[in-house]
Amino acid sequence: MHRVPLQQKILQENERIAGELREAFRQHGVLCLNFIGSPGAGKTTLLERTLEGFPSATRVAVLTGDIQTEIDARRLRRFGFPVRQIATGGTCHLDARMVQQALGEWKMAELELLLIENVGNLICPAAYDLGEAAKIVVMSVAEGEDKPLKYPSIFFKAELLILTKSDLLPHVPFEGEIARDNAHCVHPGLEILQLSCITGAGLPEWQMWLEHRRAALNVRAAAG
Amino acid sequence: MHRVPLQQKILQENERIAGELREAFRQHGVLCLNFIGSPGAGKTTLLERTLEGFPSATRVAVLTGDIQTEIDARRLRRFGFPVRQIATGGTCHLDARMVQQALGEWKMAELELLLIENVGNLICPAAYDLGEAAKIVVMSVAEGEDKPLKYPSIFFKAELLILTKSDLLPHVPFEGEIARDNAHCVHPGLEILQLSCITGAGLPEWQMWLEHRRAALNVRAAAG
Numbered sequence: 001m002h003r004v005p006l007q008q009k010i011l012q013e014n015e016r017i018a019g020e021l022r023e024a025f026r027q028h029g030v031l032c033l034n035f036i037g038s039p040g041a042g043k044t045t046l047l048e049r050t051l052e053g054f055p056s057a058t059r060v061a062v063l064t065g066d067i068q069t070e071i072d073a074r075r076l077r078r079f080g081f082p083v084r085q086i087a088t089g090g091t092c093h094l095d096a097r098m099v100q101q102a103l104g105e106w107k108m109a110e111l112e113l114l115l116i117e118n119v120g121n122l123i124c125p126a127a128y129d130l131g132e133a134a135k136i137v138v139m140s141v142a143e144g145e146d147k148p149l150k151y152p153s154i155f156f157k158a159e160l161l162i163l164t165k166s167d168l169l170p171h172v173p174f175e176g177e178i179a180r181d182n183a184h185c186v187h188p189g190l191e192i193l194q195l196s197c198i199t200g201a202g203l204p205e206w207q208m209w210l211e212h213r214r215a216a217l218n219v220r221a222a223a224g
Numbered sequence: 225m226h227r228v229p230l231q232q233k234i235l236q237e238n239e240r241i242a243g244e245l246r247e248a249f250r251q252h253g254v255l256c257l258n259f260i261g262s263p264g265a266g267k268t269t270l271l272e273r274t275l276e277g278f279p280s281a282t283r284v285a286v287l288t289g290d291i292q293t294e295i296d297a298r299r300l301r302r303f304g305f306p307v308r309q310i311a312t313g314g315t316c317h318l319d320a321r322m323v324q325q326a327l328g329e330w331k332m333a334e335l336e337l338l339l340i341e342n343v344g345n346l347i348c349p350a351a352y353d354l355g356e357a358a359k360i361v362v363m364s365v366a367e368g369e370d371k372p373l374k375y376p377s378i379f380f381k382a383e384l385l386i387l388t389k390s391d392l393l394p395h396v397p398f399e400g401e402i403a404r405d406n407a408h409c410v411h412p413g414l415e416i417l418q419l420s421c422i423t424g425a426g427l428p429e430w431q432m433w434l435e436h437r438r439a440a441l442n443v444r445a446a447a448g
Binding site for chain 1: 366
């Protein structure tokens with residue numbers, strides 16, 4: 001990320017398209033969530049468990065970003081919901097235009113939930129609004145407690161921190177309380193959930209978070 | 225990373241400074257290694273174990289890059305060797321100018337080994353030459369086998385892949401052979417070491433790699 005005029009122009013153009021996306025999501029009552037985390041944080045596995053838990057009539061779709069490969073889209077398609085891979089071909093983040101283009105053929109009116117898995121990177125994706133209702137930062141307990149302090153931007157911008165791979169806690173030097181303090185030092189209101197996609201611990205709380213968020217959207221839509 | 229003319233100019237300017245650094249390292253017989261990996265891959269812990277293993281007379285210095293904080297420099301200074309933190313303040317990678325500036329007051333003639341820990345990011349740092357003799361990609365077994373395919377650039381450019389946290393192998397779904405095949409698919413000649421900084425397994429092989437690399441430099445220096 002270079003703080004030069006061109007970069008500002010790119011970000012401004014991104015804001016403009018993200019604004020269009022946000023308005024379209026609002027009009028159609030689509031809850032859009034942008035999952036951001038390092039490579040190996042467990043984003044795809046979390047989405048697998050999330051899709052698996054949905055009734056088959058759920059109107060959910062997934063966009064998954066990677067520099068190369070269709071690996072994640074293949075993994076996520078097994079659950080029968082529409083999934084599209086965005087291969088950025090070198091770019092270190094998703095931007096709003098990529099999302100707009102990938103959504104192209106899908107009918108927004110047929111969706112109620114759009115899950116976007118960003119490129120594995122704790123830094124650059126934080127700067128690019130995708131029109132989402134919320135950013136969710138995903139971090140595994142194997143990564144260490146200091147990450148919120150070292151990479152503050154995404155922890156500041158996210159609404160929710162999901163600490164994944166909690167089954168590894170007995171085997172890694174991770175102090176959950178220090179991690180939480182660090183996260184709240186950067187972002188006092190940050191919600192935090194801890195879960196394991198292997199044991200299933202914490203998944204019900206995550207599903208409840210998602211339900212609350214969807215219900216809140218519907219209340220707002222009914223009121224508007 | 226935007227593939228636009230400005231980005232090309234930035235990379236060209238980086239190449240120029242990296243060339244100066246490489247020439248200075250060559251003149252003074254300094255082996256410079258650039259460690260690149262995701263947040264939480266275990267780069268700092270690997271450097272801790274590496275410094276710990278050196279005789280106190282070793283002429284080694286460390287530059288450690290992060291967006292924010294002096295956490296890593298504080299950890300690494302405990303071993304008595306010179307360490308300097310580069311806080312990039314938002315930039316997602318180190319560049320050659322940052323290295324040149326950070327080296328400023330150090331006398332190159334007093335060094336024989338310079339270890340550079342890049343910002344935690346498996347993508348952007350791969351594009352920025354720091355004048356190093358070799359890039360080393362660091363990846364933990366908790367990250368999954370598919371990373372070389374998804375983030376090919378750094379695996380292609382690195383001379384060595386260090387698979388860290390091997391003590392977690394009984395607890396994570398990581399198929400070492402698949403990971404190695406994926407890495408060699410992207411880069412057939414890539415050397416691979418696996419180690420655990422907790423149990424110490426694999427550390428002697430890493431120390432030997434480092435010794436061979438330093439010896440090779442000295443042979444070349446003597447011949448030149």
